[in-house]
Amino acid sequence: MNKADLVKTIANKAKLNQASAGKALETMLDTFKDTLKKGSKIQLIGFGSFEVAKRAARKGVNPQTKKPINIAAKKVVKFKPGKELKEMVAKGK
16 A cells, blocks of 8 residues: 555545645644654554664675675664554454
8 A cells, every 4th residue: 555545445434525634644743753753652552663873884795895884873763562452464354
């Protein structure tokens, strides 16, 4: 499913026009981005949580040249699915 499909689905399920559904989705995504940018956690009970984690610097290998390289430390976004989502996916419902 891509963003356009998601907007159509939201519009149909919420009985909104696509413009309103698109605006709601964009607002939600912007809020997620701003919250994660600040380093805060987003927790949606039953769905899962998003949080920023620090990944330490490490050594790696350039696959083309096979030479060792240093990979810098960085922040990454991690998603942890909630219990309800895990169970639903596992059961295939």
